[in-house]
Amino acid sequence: MIDYQAPLRDMQFILDELAGLKQIGQLPGCEDASPDLVGAVLEEAGKFAAGVLTPLNQAGDRQGCRLEGERVITPDGWQAAYDQFRDASWIGLSLPPEHGGQGLPKLVSTPVWEMWFSTNMAFAMLPQLNVGQTEALMIAASEAQKATWLEKIVSGEWAATMNLTEPQAGSDLAATRMRAEPTDDGAYRLFGQKIFISYGEHELTPNILHLVLARLPDAPPGVKGLSLFLAPKYLLDAQGEPGEKNDIRCIAIEHKMGIHGSPTCTLSYGDQGGALGYLVGEPHQGLATMFVMMNDARFNVGVQGVALGERAYQAALAYARERVQGRDIVSGATGRPILVHPDVKRMLVSMRARLMAMRGLLYTAAGWFDIARHHPDAEVADKHRRYVDLLMPVAKGWCTEVGNDLCDEAIQVFGGMGFVEETGVAQLFRDARIITIYEGTTGIQANDLLGRKILREEGATLRELIGDIRETAAQLDGHERLGDLAEALRDQAALLEETTDWLLAHQADTADLYAGAVPLLHLLGIACGAWQLARLALAADTRREAGDGDADYLAGLAELARFYMATQAPQARAHAQTLRQAGAVLTRFPDASL
Amino acid sequence: MIDYQAPLRDMQFILDELAGLKQIGQLPGCEDASPDLVGAVLEEAGKFAAGVLTPLNQAGDRQGCRLEGERVITPDGWQAAYDQFRDASWIGLSLPPEHGGQGLPKLVSTPVWEMWFSTNMAFAMLPQLNVGQTEALMIAASEAQKATWLEKIVSGEWAATMNLTEPQAGSDLAATRMRAEPTDDGAYRLFGQKIFISYGEHELTPNILHLVLARLPDAPPGVKGLSLFLAPKYLLDAQGEPGEKNDIRCIAIEHKMGIHGSPTCTLSYGDQGGALGYLVGEPHQGLATMFVMMNDARFNVGVQGVALGERAYQAALAYARERVQGRDIVSGATGRPILVHPDVKRMLVSMRARLMAMRGLLYTAAGWFDIARHHPDAEVADKHRRYVDLLMPVAKGWCTEVGNDLCDEAIQVFGGMGFVEETGVAQLFRDARIITIYEGTTGIQANDLLGRKILREEGATLRELIGDIRETAAQLDGHERLGDLAEALRDQAALLEETTDWLLAHQADTADLYAGAVPLLHLLGIACGAWQLARLALAADTRREAGDGDADYLAGLAELARFYMATQAPQARAHAQTLRQAGAVLTRFPDASL
Known part of the structure; x- marks a missing residue:
């Protein structure tokens, strides 16, 4: 198992000096983000990540998930960790207070999510979906929908998913085929298949709320004919509690190279008459809303790049300081750790430099996001919104590529010990390989x-x-x-x-x-x-x-x-x-x- | 399963036009390498690789090896494939005719080994050890030793290994501790542990011949105190047949990220009184001989780079020609395969360009090797020996780095389908990760x-x-x-x-x-x-x-x-x-x- 220590000093320095935490804490709606509170949040998160999530990461990788009939069984320990995570209210950290969140700026939640992804990315993908779904529903859901669903999603009592991909529609959402047929009472029946749905099925929560792209009967072709639906795993009864099972079935889970603890599901909708779904927002306008969730996800995948890179760096550095091998090329001394070798040191300094560069970019962008959302001066807000838009593909695309490189380099520092699974860096390397792909290559x-x-x-x-x-x-x-x-x-x-x-x-x-x-x-x-x-x-x-x-x-x-x-x-x-x-x-x- | 078609046209073009096959076929000792024969060899090897080795590759990865007591069980199908491989005399292709080989130039065996590595690297590592060990024994073994062992190693009746690494001696062979104590009858008893021994134990052959670095009692410290020993799994009886089991035990096999079909063994020598070994060459001069085997291995690992890259390229190209997704950015047409997207085409052309560059370098270097060995003009021979020496680290280091990049890029072409194991590119990516490490990072x-x-x-x-x-x-x-x-x-x-x-x-x-x-x-x-x-x-x-x-x-x-x-x-x-x-x-x- 690789130890993890949250890089609190680096995080805090970047928050303070590059991302302007102090200024952001003065924006209307961000006043709770006092230096003391932020420091306490980061410290607590660091403890939780190191104490609860780290020990499960390798075991989750080895055990993986399995499909029993239509049930998806997640790794041992996932349930207990999720219960703790939910009870500690981590999910709502940056979510709206009116739905039970703490309303802290994205700047504050970003390093916290970095810690979750560093210590157990396969696990953290689950609650991250709640955050993204909340962002989307806040934009487009009706007040009634918000009242019904949001508190449960923000608290993590129920889980969330994002249903976009279909076999013929991966990067190309225009090819989406899932059908939505109106029912007599204003709801819809969904028919079709979605693939690559992270946490599409599991039993960690009493309900799962799917956000689904589908086409209405009168939909124009292409992406302009996509509508968005909420479809719960269990329909709600009169008391608002999970009741009858909806017509959604997990028919397969993927056998993947990494993130084994995260079930990647094929969901079949409507095999028995149609899965009930509820239209979110206007017909045919679903893609824009889904992109709110997608953009949140993209940013977070960028954070996964720095997160996995950090973990890989910590592991490689610890190994380089401990492993004795070879002769110091300058002094000729033996018995020194491999960190004395210029090429090993080169790899480690290079890793750290790129980590700080990525972190600087991501946290700064998170701060821009907060300014765009909260700054009273519309011009300032607009400038920062444009910056966020411009750099979102860089935050996602570049940080994931670099994150992969760092995991690769960590294996190189470990040498043969990096190729054996026991040391844990191989898992980081395998897990990281998805991040340049999902949420857009x-x-x-x-x-x-x-x-x-x-x-x-x-x-x-x-x-x-x-x-x-x-x-x-x-x-x-x-x-x-x-x-x-x-x-x-x-x-x-x-x-x-x-x-x-x-x-x-x-x-x-x-x-x-x-x-x-x-x-x-x-x-x-x-x-x-x-x-x-x-x-x-x-x-x-x-x-x-x-x-x-x-x-x-x-x-x-x-x-x-x-x-x-x-x-x-x-x-x-x-x-x-x-x-x-x-x-x-x-x-x-x-x-x-x- | 990924189809494989040996890139015969590319191979032949490089053999003819860059590596000078014709000129090399005229060198003394290389006369058998006529164009017709070489063409036939490549064609046969292509059939064998595609027909016999390809179908086992993914199954071998899934099943892997296991240790039962001291027995190592290789994947289903390995035995039958090895028997066919041995019976077809592929091992001796470039080995000395006086010991049963065909004596073809290294230039001819290089593309053949590329095919084996392309289609099943985990399997091909086994017979490749026979080639390297033969090269080493030809340099340093006594005539009696050659007579006893070489025919069996060249034919593949028995298997070979290379025992260098110990827990404290990875890249740093100076730290080798294995002891060799002289016996009364001129042999030695070996004591110690070797790790990371590829095919260190298995039952595919009736005997295994280990080539082992160890220290004599009077050895000076460092690499100048290393001697080389032959130690068979089974000692030979009076008839030269495998008899009593030697005191060598496989006590563990590694759980690795890739090459699951190749057992990576921890061998314990001398737990019951000492493993019998026979000194090869002069005392304390073992490293130079081991480096003959190591250099052969290094070159072959470079070939693994182009080999895995070729397989990954073929897979990615086939997928890019078949997978329909998105809109042609120039014409706006839909329903076209993803190869029309400039970025996908960029990846594929880049892969092919680097493949041909690597292959050009490796085959040319193989030709230099033949010139160095066979050219009658000492000056010409010497120049080419120096070229081989200069570029050996490039052939190994650069081609393996690029090979990894190509496997990575193939996954990117596949997108999400590259991350699931079924498509097979994930295995190439995992397998490839060892090649920048083993035989020297x-x-x-x-x-x-x-x-x-x-x-x-x-x-x-x-x-x-x-x-x-x-x-x-x-x-x-x-x-x-x-x-x-x-x-x-x-x-x-x-x-x-x-x-x-x-x-x-x-x-x-x-x-x-x-x-x-x-x-x-x-x-x-x-x-x-x-x-x-x-x-x-x-x-x-x-x-x-x-x-x-x-x-x-x-x-x-x-x-x-x-x-x-x-x-x-x-x-x-x-x-x-x-x-x-x-x-x-x-x-x-x-x-x-x-």
Whole structure:
């Protein structure tokens, strides 16, 4: 089993210095987020994660889930952990107080979710669905629906799911076929099959509320004909309690490479006359609402990237400090831990630098989300909403790619011991492999970034962001101790700007352009990471000069930024070049030559 | 199950045009390698791989191996497949005719082993050990030992292993503790534990011959005190047949992330008085001989990189041609396979380009190996031996890293279907994760490259190689159809040269330098790949102009080279920059800040 210690110091530093926790705690509706409360929440969450979720992670992986008839059996210990999780009110941390939540900002819940995902991602996927579903229902559900369902979902008394995928409709929701037929009393009967439904069936809660995309009889084709329905596992009786079983059956669960503790279900709707469902929002407008849940999920999957990476890093670092092997290449000494080997140290520093870059980006984006939602100045709110929109595909796409890389690198640090399952890093590597896929693959994120987030608005928000990066670079100019970072960061801004210009100048070459979408996503991810680490170095330096905090820790943050610039900035340039060069060759490449 | 079709056309093209099969077939001792024979061998091997090994691969992964008492049970079907494999004389393909082998060049056996690894790596690891052990025994065993053992090992009647690793001695063989005590009759008794022994125990053959590193009582410390021993599972009786069981016990097998069909054993020697072993070669000189076997294994692990990558590519391509999803971003058409999406096509072309680059490098290196061994001109032989030595860590380190990337990318093409085990790409991804680790991690390869292969000879061979790359670039200069590749290739040569100069100028900064060893390995790998693809493009163009071969196929090869230059050359530059910049930051980075 891999120990886990919540990286509270790193988390707190980023919350305070990069994401502006103090300012966000002053926004209307966020006043509960006092420094003391936030500190206490993080500490409690760290204890819960390390004490309750960590010990179950490996056992859950080994045991996995099984289907007995139509029943899905989750791993031993899942029920007790879920009961504790629910009773501690973790689910409602950032959810609306009017439905029983604590209403804390997303900025505060983000590090907490990072801890859940670090210690037991397969488990944490379950309550995370409640959060996403609540966000969606808050937007689109009727008051009656909210009154019926939300309190149970926010508390976690009942579980939630998100039902999008069908065999022929994976990334392509336009191909959704599930039918919804109106009944006489204003409800609907659902018919069809949904696949890849995380926690689509289990017995951890007395009811499960499915949020389902389906088509009404008069639906136009494509995504503009998708409506959203609530369909509970058990229909509610007159007292609002789970009663009769709805016509929804789990007919299979997937045999997956990772997240074995999370059942991935095939759900069959309507084999016995139709599953009762209730329309959420307007007919044919379901996709927009589902995207609220999806966007929440995407952000959280990005958090899974940093979370699994953190766990992998902690494991690799502990191993590198303990495992003795080889000879110090400088002193010739033997009996030293492998951390003395330059290549091992390179991997660990590189892991930590990218972790802090990702965390900086994700927490900052979470703060932007709160500003967008709560800031009284509409212009400020709007700017931050646009930033969130622009960077959502980066938060999801880039952080998951990097998270995979970190788990991979942790195995490399462990060597042969990483390939055996006992040490636990292999599980992280296997679990992580889903995160660049679910909730939209990296390719889908990259296309979203290029098309909807950049080209559609002619790069306006991206240029604003580039301006912000340049402002940070200006703060570094001539800085006594950090001046060397200025040029590196300005280079990143220049790369982004040249790339934006190039993209806009080549809009006509659609296929060429989209061949570069993934390199673009990496470029923007690396550049945003560089920006956040530069901000981190500045903040750490200010604190250090003020004698405020552990000087070694603070000095280490500036070195992390330097290391990141030395190793990641060249990658950003490579992505920018690839982006320009690859498309033309690719487009004319004959498919028959594959 | 993933279908496999041996890529005979690609293999044959590279054998003929890059690796010089014809010239090698004219070397003394290689005359049997006529074009007809080689073609027939490849075709037969392709049939065997697809027909016999492919169907067992997934079942072997699911079932795995188990330990019953001291018996190791391999998956169902392993025995029948091994019997067929042995009876078809595949093991001796490149082994000495005087011991029953066919004596074909390594160039011919390399694509054949690629096929075995593509279709069932866990299985193929077993006979591959026979090949490596034969190479080692040919160098160091006495005539009596050869007479006793070699025929059985070459035929595959008995199996072979390589026993290096101990719990405290993984990458660091200097820490080996196994003791060898002389007996009165000139043999030795071995005491100690070996771990991570592939096929250390099984019942597929009536005997197993272990090649074991151990220390004599008077051994100096470190690697200069290692001696090599043969220790059979069953001692031979007077008739030379397996008789009494030797004092060697399998006490555990590993629970691994992949290669489940290959038992990874912990062997305990000497619990009941000492395992009988026979000294091979001189006392304390064991490591050099073991390195013959190790180098053979390293090269073959590099081949595993291209092999798993090829299988993953075939699977991904088939899926991309069949799976319908989304809308063509150019025409807006629906109902088209996902190969129309630029990002999916990007992944596939990138996979194929890197496959051909790796294959070009590996087969060319195999040809160099044959020239080194058989060429009558000592100077020519020596040059090629030096090339093999220089590029062995690249063949192993770079091809395994790229092989992992290709398996990863194949999962990405499959999306969610790649994460479920049924489709088979997840297994390739899991299996592949060991290849950057065993027989020396990428870091170990990179240190070997930097220290022993470059610095120790002041970059002499590398400069010779750079000269050869420049010669290819000169052939491209002003070329009517391929002139655009000249500059890209010359850039690679320049990067290598600047890097060599820089490394030699900074030899004093040992730690800084070694922090860049892995980037150096990637740089040289990419550059060699670029060189091979440029040669491929030239050869294809010549053939096309001569009307010799399928024009579309030949044109596709030139485009592959272009795509590789567009996407991989920027990566090479990034590695070169990282190599120079990272060390200084890393060296001063305080360990406490990790």
